Each structure stands twice: as structure tokens, then as C-alpha cells.
Amino acid sequence: MLLFPMANAFPQQLIFNQSKLDNIRLDYKESKGKVRKEYERAVKSILKEGDKALANDVYSVIDKELLPPSGDRHDYYSTGKYWWPDPSKPDGLPYIQKDGKVNPDNDKISDSKNMDRFLREMHTLSTAAFISGKKEYSEKAEELLNRWFIDTTTKMNPNLNYAQVKIGYKGLLYSGIIDVNAMYTLVESVIMLKKCNCISEATYKGTSKWLEEYFVWLTTSKSGVKESKSENNHGSWYDVQVVSLSLFLGKNDFAKSVLEKAKESRFSSQIEPDGRQPLELKRTLSMNYSCFSLKAFCLLAKMGEKVGVDLWNYEPSSGRGSLKKAVYFLIPFMNGDKKWETQQIKEFEIDSYIEVFVLAASKYSDKSIAETAFRKQKKDFQGSMKSVLF
Secondary structure, three states: OEOOOOOOOOOOOOOOOHHHHHHHHHHHHHOOOOOOHHHHHHHHHHHHHHHHHHHOOOOOOOOOOOOOOOOOOOOOEEEOOOEEOOOOOOOOOOOEEOOOOOOHHHHHOOHHHHHHHHHHHHHHHHHHHHHHOEHHHHHHHHHHHHHHHHOOOOOOOOOOOEEEEOOOOOOOOOHHHHHHOOHHHHHHHHHHHHHOOOOOHHHHHHHHHHHHHHHHHHHHOHHHHHHHOOOOHHHHHHHHHHHHHHHHOOOHHHHHHHHHHHHHHHHHHHOOOOOOOHHHHOOOEHHHHHHHHHHHHHHHHHHHHHHOOOOOOOOOOOOOOOHHHHHHHHHHHHOOOOOOOOOEOOOOOHHHOHHHHHHHHHHHOOHHHHHHHHHHOOOOHHHOHHHOOO
16 A cells, blocks of 8 residues: 655655655655656665565563663663773673773673664564555554563663663763664664654654653763763764754754854864874774764755754864864775774775765765775665765
């Protein structure tokens, strides 16, 4: 069954190009499933992934065997992925950090993987529903939203008090907020479903209520306030969450204030005049983290467009670095013209970051940026929606 009601007035997509998305939806409707050639591969891919998601089981934060220190199954729980037993201690406690080396014991707690899967499937299902109008995609998306955010027997408590717990340490630590760095995609998903009238009012209101409660925790809790003061990618990704939620909840002035503050607290403080990001270069996976940090910067710049804050072209009067300089600093290393000199203990794969350079290319009108990324890719990014919707 196809649903093509008139889209109601609602905020535009945070990251995706809304006009392109609307054109693809209109093409699909008017041609009964066909779209213009430039969109064919992307649409085919998203519908294929949507069909896979339809066949998957429904799950939530309660589906774990190991409980958090609170004993409450509804609390999200994960342990620090780079933290290991101390071999010099009989009981291994407290754990010590081995940056860049993931402790396989993290897999014993399923919340992190389930959250990643949930956010990924929600984006797939909502995009498929928006484009095709097929009710089965939106129904599955609603089922997931209800299980994670509304049903009192299965929903997640709106906090990350037990994210990336450091075993052997007393008290709550704040660094685990980055576990859900992709929360902005959930906001995008709900906007898509609402814009095409593919979500019930009850599910929309229930989800919005949970996101409001999580926003309050994120901006007022001890963990949230501490994370907001982080000086590396943690702080930037915190801002991505806060800004995306602010825009969704209609708190545009709050979003604008965060973005204006980011000019100094994130961009000029973290980026050197030549575009290097020294706080990321200290890591054992310095190339990964330089790109990961850059992705957060680009997302903030994209969302800044919604409230009139131009971060794409911001140049600090102090002569410090800028987003544009950070992008161009990395290009020679992406295309192989320069050798990466700082520590990178695992092979770098551009697939997780290619969208960063495609997005930047669209903003700086420089096709060479995107071409560099495409040349190095190993997966079929050009068959994804992100390849055509920036």
C-alpha cells in the first residue's frame, strides 16, 4: 500500500538536501517507482536496505544479559572500549586505558551495538518510507520508536549515566555520551516520517517527549555539563547532539548560541592555522580521529545554515585554524600525495568518512575534494543516499 499525503509544514532536514529529497519522492510517485538516472542507484540501495530491516527482529535497550551498576535494565549500559584489566593487579582493577585497542569484552554488553543498529535502521526505514510511500517501512520504524522510547516495559531511560563505564572506578564518568554520536540521524529520521505524514501522532508525541527529556539530561546533568567542556572531538560531537535536538524541539535560539560559541570553543581552539587538529593527532588512531572530528565540524556547519551561523567560511580574527583549512589539510593524505606521519596503529579506511568530503565538496564548490574520497573508497558509497542528498 502506498501513502502519498500532502507533506505538512515541518522543519527541513538537518543534513540532507530537502529539495532533492522532495524531488526524488515526487519522481517515485509520478513514475510509479522510477526516478531520474542520477538517483537510481541510491534509491535502489535504500529500498533494498529497507527490505532487510523489515525482516529483522524488534529489539531495545532491555535486551541485554549484563545489567548496569544501577540494576535497571532500562538504563543504557556500555563499558569503555579502550579499557583493559591492569596486568599488574591481582584482580585487574582498576582498568587501564590502551588507546585505539578495543577490549573484546565490550561485546558482552549489547546496548552499544543495538543502539548503533537502531539508529541505522531508523534512518534506512524512514528514508525508504519517505521516498516510496510504502506503509510497511513506516510501520516498522514506528514499531522501533515505540519499543525504544514509549512502551514502558521496553523503553530506554533518557540518560547515558552508564555509558562507557570504566571498570574499577567509583562514581559516574562522562565520556560515554559519545556512544550515541549518531543521535542526529534519529532526529533526521523523525523529521522525515513527520514530513510525509508517515508517523502517528501518538508515536510522534511520545518520541518527542523522550527526546525532550534526554535533551534536559544532556544539558543539565553532571555528565552532560562535563562533556560539554571537553576540548577534543568529544566536545564537538556533544554539540552535534545538542544542536540537532535543539532544532528538532524548536529551541533555535539555544542552537544558535551553541553554534556561535563553537566558533571559538571548537573550531579555532582545536584547529591549527595550517589545518592540523593536534588533540586528535595525539591519538594512536590519529588519522581516524582527525576525520572523525572533522565530521562533527561539518555537521555543525551544515546545521548552522538553519539558524544563520556560517561555520563553513568562518575565519577567526586570531589567525587560528578554520573548518576549510582542516578539510584541505587532510586532502593530500586522503589521495596519497602525502604520507601520514603521526601514529595510526590500524589501517585507515575512508569509507566511514567519505561523506565528510562529499559534503565539504558541495560547500566549497571543489569537485576534487569528492573525487579524492571516491578514488580511495572500498565500498559502494556512490550507491547510497548520502552520495546524492548533500
